[in-house]
Amino acid sequence: MARWFRVLLACGLLLLLGQAAQAATRGGTMTYARYADSLFLDPVLNDANVDIWILTNLYDTLLQPSPDGKGVVPGLAADYQVSADGLTLTLKLRPGIKFSDGAPITPEDVKWSLDRARNPKNGIWNFTLVSLDSIETKGADTVVLHLKHPDPTLAAALATFNSAILPQKPFEASPGATDEEKAKVFAEHPIGSGPFMFESWQRGTELVIARNPHYWQMGEDGKALPYLDKVRFPVIPDDATRILKLQAGEVDGAEFIPYARVGELRNDPNLDMILFPSTRVTLLGMNIRPTLKNGAKNVLADVKVRQALNYAVDKSALIKIVTFDVGAPTVSFMSSATPMVLDNGPAYPYDVEKAKALLQEAGIAPGTELSTIQLAGSADETAILSTIQQMWGQVGIKLNIEQLDNATRTARYRDADFQMRVSPWTDDINDPSEITSYFAYYPLIQSLHGGFEDKRINELFEKSQQEMDKEKRAGMYKEIQEIYMQAAPIIFLYQSGYPVALRKNVKGFVQIPLGNNIFSGAYLEK
Numbered sequence: 001m002a003r004w005f006r007v008l009l010a011c012g013l014l015l016l017l018g019q020a021a022q023a024a025t026r027g028g029t030m031t032y033a034r035y036a037d038s039l040f041l042d043p044v045l046n047d048a049n050v051d052i053w054i055l056t057n058l059y060d061t062l063l064q065p066s067p068d069g070k071g072v073v074p075g076l077a078a079d080y081q082v083s084a085d086g087l088t089l090t091l092k093l094r095p096g097i098k099f100s101d102g103a104p105i106t107p108e109d110v111k112w113s114l115d116r117a118r119n120p121k122n123g124i125w126n127f128t129l130v131s132l133d134s135i136e137t138k139g140a141d142t143v144v145l146h147l148k149h150p151d152p153t154l155a156a157a158l159a160t161f162n163s164a165i166l167p168q169k170p171f172e173a174s175p176g177a178t179d180e181e182k183a184k185v186f187a188e189h190p191i192g193s194g195p196f197m198f199e200s201w202q203r204g205t206e207l208v209i210a211r212n213p214h215y216w217q218m219g220e221d222g223k224a225l226p227y228l229d230k231v232r233f234p235v236i237p238d239d240a241t242r243i244l245k246l247q248a249g250e251v252d253g254a255e256f257i258p259y260a261r262v263g264e265l266r267n268d269p270n271l272d273m274i275l276f277p278s279t280r281v282t283l284l285g286m287n288i289r290p291t292l293k294n295g296a297k298n299v300l301a302d303v304k305v306r307q308a309l310n311y312a313v314d315k316s317a318l319i320k321i322v323t324f325d326v327g328a329p330t331v332s333f334m335s336s337a338t339p340m341v342l343d344n345g346p347a348y349p350y351d352v353e354k355a356k357a358l359l360q361e362a363g364i365a366p367g368t369e370l371s372t373i374q375l376a377g378s379a380d381e382t383a384i385l386s387t388i389q390q391m392w393g394q395v396g397i398k399l400n401i402e403q404l405d406n407a408t409r410t411a412r413y414r415d416a417d418f419q420m421r422v423s424p425w426t427d428d429i430n431d432p433s434e435i436t437s438y439f440a441y442y443p444l445i446q447s448l449h450g451g452f453e454d455k456r457i458n459e460l461f462e463k464s465q466q467e468m469d470k471e472k473r474a475g476m477y478k479e480i481q482e483i484y485m486q487a488a489p490i491i492f493l494y495q496s497g498y499p500v501a502l503r504k505n506v507k508g509f510v511q512i513p514l515g516n517n518i519f520s521g522a523y524l525e526k
Helices: 003-020 049-058 107-118 125-129 168-173 179-186 239-247 259-266 303-311 315-323 352-361 379-393 406-414 432-439 442-449 455-464 470-487
Strands: 029-033 063-065 072-074 077-082 088-093 132-138 142-147 196-202 206-211 230-234 271-286 368-375 397-404 420-425 490-503
Touching (some): 029 239, 049 206, 072 077, 088 107, 107 132, 107 168, 168 179, 239 259, 239 379, 259 271, 259 379, 259 490, 303 352, 315 379, 315 490, 379 397, 420 432, 432 442, 432 470, 455 470
Parallel strands (some): 368 397
Antiparallel strands (some): 088 142, 196 206
16 A cells, blocks of 8 residues: 555544543534536446445445455344355344335344345346346245355455335336336435435425434444434535535535645634545546547557557656645556556656657657546646646647536436546445446446457456455456556546535534445534
């Protein structure tokens, strides 16, 4: 793990310990400003952080990520046991657990939820549960998972958002002929198992969640969490406006603070400017198909062009300009905090002459134009792309930037209607399988919707999902990362913490290294 991340993690843990030592107060509404609205509040048919970081407050899982993001702890299941042959996992549910409408959470709800989550027809996240062969319920509190083969990632998968437990009867009673149609109706007024429950949603304006009176987890005062009565999530896409409202006391917290403002907000006596430890990497994703959606020839199909563009980015200068030295260069497509990362130093060190030579070998004429889509209103993306635009200008590449709102940008990305895109990534699972399945394993989402495919990577990834020997598995991921680095289907940029600013009276809020926003322990100090 990079020294920068070790220091950040230590600081984050000290912060959490300091907050835990204070006496929590109950009640009140916390207002947390978001850069973009949620899209769809269903945990199975989803893969967007704007949804996931809300979903984890509305829906609970059998196991939960540990606070440091490196393991799992009990959730709705108080205990679990793996058989000696690794083919059976038995979970005991907590006594008396309920959904937000007061209905009991039963083994049948668990079986139905996991069967739905592992259904190959339901979204893309079923890959995390592909090892499940069948699910058995026993009595009032036991669920037995029978596996096709031992799975080194299953415990982590059961602590991931798509494995959330939903109530079977209300979901199936929702209008619709298909699972997706029912999900769209149910997700408009969802019933969950998490610390908060859905209250209201004005799309594009504000989402409100309220305290779930039936939640199982206890606070430090011996009463059920959460401490807050409600959390309001106003949508404020413009970074500057979000910060102004925070400084004026109109909101209690704000996410995705531009790194250019971190130093200033650290000096504001009314605020706590926090960089939470993370698995966050920022990159420039590339569509490497020979032909773009508009029919134009795509020069990014040539590996020499992709390598040249990587060499033409001065990561140290970019980090200084964009993050004000808060970030660190990436060493792989994985973060330095992801298990089994291959760290041979910063990816593609800055080398203008090598970049020019590669472009010449590829027959790329000076003045060649490339395009990228950008999130409108994002100061960080503006800084990233304007800086890269200048750097690539030195090797004869002209970068055109198209600004889009988040919903349009996401739709274009999923439809592969882009040439490049700034892509922040955060692990949701404490295992390299998730990021690898998204970035490098073609069958899932065609490698970040960019079209990169390597048959050897596909083969290695599939084997790694069944390999219980840690050393052998690490060897597979080493080879995957080496192949990926050479193929350069992304522009490797930097890794960084989660920049969150809070009013001084906000205590107990945590964003764990896997990205989850945890409001269950948050409170407003009186």
